Structure formats: structure tokens, C-alpha cells
Amino acid sequence: MKKHILVIPGDGIGQEVTQWGKAALAQIAKNFGHEFTFDEALMGHAAIEVTGNPLPDETLEKARKSDAILFGAIGHAMYDNDPSLKVRPEQGLLKIRKELGLYANLRPILLFDELLEASSIKADILQGTDILFFRELTGDVYFGEKSRSEDRNTASDLMIYHKYEVERIAHKAYQAAQQRSKRLCSVDKANVLESSRLWRETVQEIAKQYPDVETEHMFIDNAAMQLIKNPKKFDVVLTANLFGDILTDEASQIAGSMGMLASASVGDGVGFYEPIHGSAHDIAGKNLANPLASILSAALMLEISFGLKEEATTLVNAVDKALKDGYRTGDIADQNTDTAKVLGTQEMGQLVLTYLAQ
Amino acid sequence: MKKHILVIPGDGIGQEVTQWGKAALAQIAKNFGHEFTFDEALMGHAAIEVTGNPLPDETLEKARKSDAILFGAIGHAMYDNDPSLKVRPEQGLLKIRKELGLYANLRPILLFDELLEASSIKADILQGTDILFFRELTGDVYFGEKSRSEDRNTASDLMIYHKYEVERIAHKAYQAAQQRSKRLCSVDKANVLESSRLWRETVQEIAKQYPDVETEHMFIDNAAMQLIKNPKKFDVVLTANLFGDILTDEASQIAGSMGMLASASVGDGVGFYEPIHGSAHDIAGKNLANPLASILSAALMLEISFGLKEEATTLVNAVDKALKDGYRTGDIADQNTDTAKVLGTQEMGQLVLTYLAQ
Ligand SMILES: CC(C)[C@H](C(=O)O)[C@@H](O)C(=O)O
Numbered sequence: 001m002k003k004h005i006l007v008i009p010g011d012g013i014g015q016e017v018t019q020w021g022k023a024a025l026a027q028i029a030k031n032f033g034h035e036f037t038f039d040e041a042l043m044g045h046a047a048i049e050v051t052g053n054p055l056p057d058e059t060l061e062k063a064r065k066s067d068a069i070l071f072g073a074i075g076h077a078m079y080d081n082d083p084s085l086k087v088r089p090e091q092g093l094l095k096i097r098k099e100l101g102l103y104a105n106l107r108p109i110l111l112f113d114e115l116l117e118a119s120s121i122k123a124d125i126l127q128g129t130d131i132l133f134f135r136e137l138t139g140d141v142y143f144g145e146k147s148r149s150e151d152r153n154t155a156s157d158l159m160i161y162h163k164y165e166v167e168r169i170a171h172k173a174y175q176a177a178q179q180r181s182k183r184l185c186s187v188d189k190a191n192v193l194e195s196s197r198l199w200r201e202t203v204q205e206i207a208k209q210y211p212d213v214e215t216e217h218m219f220i221d222n223a224a225m226q227l228i229k230n231p232k233k234f235d236v237v238l239t240a241n242l243f244g245d246i247l248t249d250e251a252s253q254i255a256g257s258m259g260m261l262a263s264a265s266v267g268d269g270v271g272f273y274e275p276i277h278g279s280a281h282d283i284a285g286k287n288l289a290n291p292l293a294s295i296l297s298a299a300l301m302l303e304i305s306f307g308l309k310e311e312a313t314t315l316v317n318a319v320d321k322a323l324k325d326g327y328r329t330g331d332i333a334d335q336n337t338d339t340a341k342v343l344g345t346q347e348m349g350q351l352v353l354t355y356l357a358q
Numbered sequence: 359m360k361k362h363i364l365v366i367p368g369d370g371i372g373q374e375v376t377q378w379g380k381a382a383l384a385q386i387a388k389n390f391g392h393e394f395t396f397d398e399a400l401m402g403h404a405a406i407e408v409t410g411n412p413l414p415d416e417t418l419e420k421a422r423k424s425d426a427i428l429f430g431a432i433g434h435a436m437y438d439n440d441p442s443l444k445v446r447p448e449q450g451l452l453k454i455r456k457e458l459g460l461y462a463n464l465r466p467i468l469l470f471d472e473l474l475e476a477s478s479i480k481a482d483i484l485q486g487t488d489i490l491f492f493r494e495l496t497g498d499v500y501f502g503e504k505s506r507s508e509d510r511n512t513a514s515d516l517m518i519y520h521k522y523e524v525e526r527i528a529h530k531a532y533q534a535a536q537q538r539s540k541r542l543c544s545v546d547k548a549n550v551l552e553s554s555r556l557w558r559e560t561v562q563e564i565a566k567q568y569p570d571v572e573t574e575h576m577f578i579d580n581a582a583m584q585l586i587k588n589p590k591k592f593d594v595v596l597t598a599n600l601f602g603d604i605l606t607d608e609a610s611q612i613a614g615s616m617g618m619l620a621s622a623s624v625g626d627g628v629g630f631y632e633p634i635h636g637s638a639h640d641i642a643g644k645n646l647a648n649p650l651a652s653i654l655s656a657a658l659m660l661e662i663s664f665g666l667k668e669e670a671t672t673l674v675n676a677v678d679k680a681l682k683d684g685y686r687t688g689d690i691a692d693q694n695t696d697t698a699k700v701l702g703t704q705e706m707g708q709l710v711l712t713y714l715a716q
């Protein structure tokens with residue numbers, strides 16, 4: 001199989017981890033006789049520094065021409081500390097999601113048995129958890145009109161949904177639920193928000209087309225609580241953009257660390273794969289970041305964009321083997337970890353590559 | 359001390375638990391020689407059924423005339439299942455918050471040692487946690503303009519903040535931080551939302567007036583994760599209305615159960631005290647609800663509205679004694695609980711009263 005992959009490392013630890021996702025893809029190509037070609041492009045603060053634009057036209061063009069995109073992370077402390085800056089790294093990520101029609105963000109909460117103890121949640125509560133989030137990604141308060149009054153004393157963002165936006169992601173989520181345990185939980189705040197009432201009504205309608213799937217509607221506040229109280233209760237979770245952002249980060253604690261979670265953004269065309277962790281500027285450049293989420297993002301690419309199931313499994317198994325052999329990055333180490341086996345970004349990446357090459 | 363207290367049981371389990379908060383107040387008055395008089399009023403579904411209005415004028419009038427309000431819960435499955443209904447119970451709660459100027463919602467995460475094991479989070483992660491949330495309560499997407507297009511296919515809610523709204527709650531939160539461990543974490547989504555950028559700018563300004571308090575700014579997604587990863591990291595947490603709704607429900611798992619958490623809403627005038635749990639219609643009328651959050655809400659009333667510290671402590675101690683003696687309601691029972699000591703709403707309420715009367 002011939003595929004052309006665009007790699008966008010982005011900012012902070014994105015620079016460090018993405019090379020390992022890319023290297024893993026290259027090794028898989030070698031193992032299975034595929035021909036993967038790679039290109040690189042700038043986005044975020046990295047792009048602002050060079051071009052003044054968080055999403056340069058060139059990046060967007062390259063993205064459109066690629067068969068899939070591997071992305072790192074975005075964001076920089078400079079902007080976080082100065083809310084008045086007009087050009088911001090995150091605009092690049094939001095724009096590429098919108099331009100490529102990446103309306104469905106899949107975030108599987110993949111639980112490795114070896115990491116059960118790395119979580120702050122009790123192992124018996126976690127064991128057996130298997131959640132697949134469908135987070136809407138191109139609507140909501142992220143994309144509604146923003147405004148600031150002239151005296152700068154009033155600011156607003158419009159939380160807005162169109163019915164077709166809810167429908168298309170609901171269909172994707174229901175189809176996934178049919179392939180899984182046939183349970184879907186839709187999260188909203190319909191007791192307060194009009195946009196959530198549209199969300200709920202629409203999901204209620206779509207639900208009728210999937211009578212084999214059991215639907216539950218839950219308020220976001222309750223969901224944020226239930227998710228840690230009883231994570232096994234959930235299977236497919238369908239959420240709006242903002243609520244999904246919050247819930248999936250929270251859910252990362254189920255998997256032991258944010259450093260383990262990959263995501264796939266899909267929709268109208270090319271697929272976009274990224275760890276759910278951010279740019280983490282506090283640890284950037286220190287060889288401390290966990291490269292496994294990037295490698296697992298590559299696995300999602302193989303499976304979802306290229307339909308290469310066996311190749312994807314090979315990648316996941318290599319990650320699993322590293323964990324089974326006792327290796328950890330700092331974020332997933334616990335008191336039982338052999339300190340000699342706590343690895344840096346480079347060493348963990350290299351280890352997985354070595355397993356793949358065997 | 360003479361005080362007039364308005365009791366609004368509201369909907370669902372609110373009807374069952376609020377009478378115990380009230381009874382506890384009456385017993386405290388007796389013990390300490392105060393004169394507390396009580397009145398009752400309708401709100402929510404209970405009020406819609408009788409008057410067609412989720413917040414009847416009479417309730418609002420009684421509220422304005424009272425020295426403090428003890429509230430139960432609001433909401434009903436009928437409305438949750440039918441998003442198209444125009445008159446909804448929650449409108450009553452939102453309206454009374456707005457009308458009474460209850461802009462600051464204080465939600466202390468009070469940890470009883472006896473309940474450490476009732477949480478899904480590991481005891482060693484929880485131990486020593488002491489968080490006080492300041493949730494903004496009369497602004498945000500809760501109160502911004504709502505709209506629905508004529509074809510009903512587009513719906514929106516305006517997420518909006520005015521600078522003065524952020525300032526007044528920030529001052530309250532900083533003042534509390536000065537009395538505590540002098541750490542404040544402000545939560546927003548300033549990397550995406552204009553209203554959050556106003557929030558962050560304003561908090562940065564107010565922070566300068568409290569140089570003895572250490573300020574941290576955190577994105578809501580990260581906060582939702584950190585809260586369960588390392589709850590001890592937090593002391594005073596300052597949030598907007600929606601983010602506070604989500605984070606405090608999530609944080610209820612730290613206290614073992616939502617059934618244990620009380621809250622105080624204060625602002626321009628009279629104080630309003632309520633459990634953070636909802637109406638829980640699935641268990642309503644079954645004598646299963648935990649009355650302790652209502653009793654602890656009464657304790658907050660004594661302390662905050664009436665300045666009766668000793669009386670408040672007496673109430674908290676009675677709750678603590680019930681737990682120390684091994685008594686639990688279903689929501690806080692664990693595998694170590696003596697099943698003979700798992701009590702219903704009535705029995706737990708009565709037990710605390712008995713302790714108070716001793
Ligand atoms: C960086 C930020 C804009 C982004 C989001 O909020 O969507 C991130 O948190 C994510 O979840 O991908």
C-alpha cells in the first residue's frame with residue numbers, strides 16, 4: 001500500500017513525541033512492505049514564529065494532499081499568560097479542524113492492564129473499562145461568534161449547534177455502538193441550554209434508527225461525576241465539542257495518564273491523528289514526555305484511515321510489550337516501578353521501535 | 359438570636375432531605391436559645407404543578423423577606439425526556455439566583471475521614487484534600503441570550519461575562535484564600551474562548567491586590583484531569599458558572615458521595631443554602647436519599663449568614679459522630695459497612711437529631 005503522510009509536530013512536547021509516531025509508521029511500512037512517504041509542516045506557535053500565521057496556507061495545502069495527518073500538540077505559555085494577544089497557536093488547530101471537516105473526534109480510553117495501578121482511581125473500579133468517546137469537533141462555543149465590547153469590559157462566545165452537525169456525528173457514534181456493546185450515552189446540559197435541547201432532541205430522533213442500541217441521556221455535571229464513580233457504566237459516549245474536551249481529559253485518568261491516549265479526528269476527508277495531551281511546555285525539551293500516545297495515534301491512523309488492522313495491532317502490541325516488560329515513562333511510573341526502567345522520551349520511543357524491528 | 363428561615367424543598371429527593379436540614383436548625387435553636395421561625399414555599403416542578411410557574415411571585419417575596427433560605431433540589435424526568443417543553447423547573451432556580459443576586463456559590467469539599475474508602479479514588483490520593491470552590495452563579499452561558507431558529511434547526515446560548523461579574527467573585531475568592539492556605543487556582547478556557555480571556559485578564563488584575571496569595575491559571579480540561587489525579591494540589595478554586603457546575607460535581611467523588619456536599623450561594627443580600635446533589639428522581643420517595651448534605655447546608659447557613667460558628671460546628675460534629683459510629687446511607691456505604699448500620703433517609707436524619715438533642 002502506498003500512502004503519503006503529513007507530520008505536524010506543532011509545539012512543546014509535540015516536537016519530541018511526534019517523531020516517534022512517525023518512526024513507528026516507517027517501521028511498520030518496512031515490516032509489512034508498504035510504501036509510506038512523509039512530509040512535514042508547521043502549525044501553532046512554531047508556525048507563528050516563522051510565518052506570523054498559526055496555520056500557514058502551505059500547511060493546509062499539504063494537509064489536503066495527504067492521505068493522513070499525524071499531529072503533535074499546540075500551545076505556548078506566552079499566549080496563556082497574555083490573554084490580549086490576537087494571533088494565537090490554538091487558532092491553527094481550530095482552523096485545520098474546520099477546513100478539513102474533521103467533525104468527529106474519536107477518543108478511545110484504552111486501558112493497559114499494566115497501568116491499572118498508575119491511576120489515582122482504584123484498580124477494581126477501573127478494571128474492564130472500555131470507553132469510546134465521540135466528541136463533536138467543528139461546532140459549539142469553539143466556533144460560534146466571539147465578541148468583545150469596545151471598552152473591553154464585556155466578552156462573549158456563541159454556543160451554537162445546527163441540527164445536521166448533531167446528526168452526522170450521532171450517526172457515527174451509533175454505528176460504532178452497534179459494533180460494540182450496543183450502549184450509547186449522550187451528554188448535554190439540556191436542563192439549562194437551548195443548544196443542548198437541540199442536541200438531545202436530535203439524538204432522540206437518530207436513536208430511533210438504531211433500535212438495537214440502548215440510549216441514555218446524561219447531564220454533563222452528572223457525567224463528570226459518574227465517569228470516575230463508575231467508569232464501566234459507559235461504552236460509547238457522544239458529546240458536544242466543549243463537554244467532550246473536558247470529559248476526555250478527565251477520562252485520561254482512567255488510562256493512568258494523559259500520556260497514553262490517542263485520538264482520531266475524521267469527517268469529510270483526510271483523517272487527523274493526535275495524542276490528547278497538550279504541548280505541556282513545563283516539560284518540553286527535557287526528554288520527559290511520553291511518546292506512547294503519539295505511537296498509539298499512528299496505530300489509529302493505520303486502522304481507521306488505511307484499514308490496516310493487523311499493522312495497527314502490531315503497533316499496539318509493541319507498546320503493550322514495553323509496558324509488560326516493566327518499562328515506563330515518568331507519568332506512568334508508580335511506586336512498584338523498577339527505577340532503572342523509567343525511561344525518557346527518546347529511550348521509550350527507541351524501545352518500541354526495537355520491538356517492532358524484531 | 360431571632361431569624362426567619364424560608365424552606366424550599368423543591369423536587370424529587372429535595373422533598374425528603376430538606377426537612378432534616380430544617381429539623382436540625384430547629385434543634386440547634388433549642389440547644390442554643392435562639393429563635394428560628396420557618397416558612398415554606400414552592401419552586402420547580404412542585405411549583406409548576408400548582409401555579410404553572412417554576413418560581414411563583416409569592417416564593418420570591420417570601421425569599422426577600424427571609425434571613426436565609428434552605429433549598430432542596432430541582433428537576434423532573436418529564437422535562438428531561440422532553441426538551442421541547444417551554445416551562446421548566448430549572449428556570450425557577452436560575453431566576454431566584456438572579457433575582458436575589460446570588461453571584462457566588464461556595465462549595466467546600468469537606469472530607470470526613472470515615473468516608474475515605476467510600477470514594478472511587480484511592481485514599482492516599484484523597485487524604486488531606488481541602489478544596490473550597492467559588493463558582494460564579496449569575497452569569498455565563500446560563501444567563502446569556504438563548505435562541506432557536508424558526509425552522510428549529512439551529513439553537514444557541516450566549517456565553518457572556520462582564521468584567522464586574524468576574525471582579526466581585528474574584529474578590530470573594532481571594533479574601534477566602536487569604537484566610538486559608540493562600541493559594542488560588544482560576545479555571546478557564548482562555549486558549550479558545552473570548553469570555554475566558556476576559557475572565558483571565560480580570561483575575562490577573564485582581565490578583566495584584568492580593569500579593570500574599572499565589573495564583574495559578576488552569577484550563578478547564580486540565581483542571582478536570584488534575585482534580586482527580588492530585589486533588590491536594592487545589593485549595594481555593596475560582597470558576598465560571600458552567601465550568602464550576604461540572605468541576606464541583608466531579609469533585610463530589612472526592613468526598614465519597616454527592617450526598618455529602620453542601621453549598622452556600624451568597625451575594626447582594628440573603629444567603630441561599632442547598633445540597634449540591636440534584637433531585638435524583640430515580641430514588642425519590644424511596645427513603646434512600648442521604649439527608650446529610652441538607653444538614654451540612656444548614657451548618658453553612660449558621661456560619662455564613664448568621665455568624666454562628668459554634669452552632670455550625672455542633673451540627674458538623676453530629677454528622678461526624680453518625681459516621682464515626684459506623685452509620686451510613688446507601689450512597690456512602692462500602693464493603694466494610696455493617697449492613698445493619700445502613701440507614702434510610704428518615705433514620706439517618708433522626709439519628710443526627712438524636713445526637714444533637716443529647
Ligand atoms: C488546544 C485546544 C484548543 C484543544 C481543544 O480544546 O480542543 C485541546 O484541548 C484538545 O482537546 O484537542
Ligand SMILES: CC(C)[C@H](C(=O)O)[C@@H](O)C(=O)O
Nearest residue numbers: 191192221432433448451603
Ligand atoms: C439544576 C441545575 C440548573 C443546577 C445548575 O446547573 O446550576 C445544578 O446542577 C446545580 O449545580 O446547582
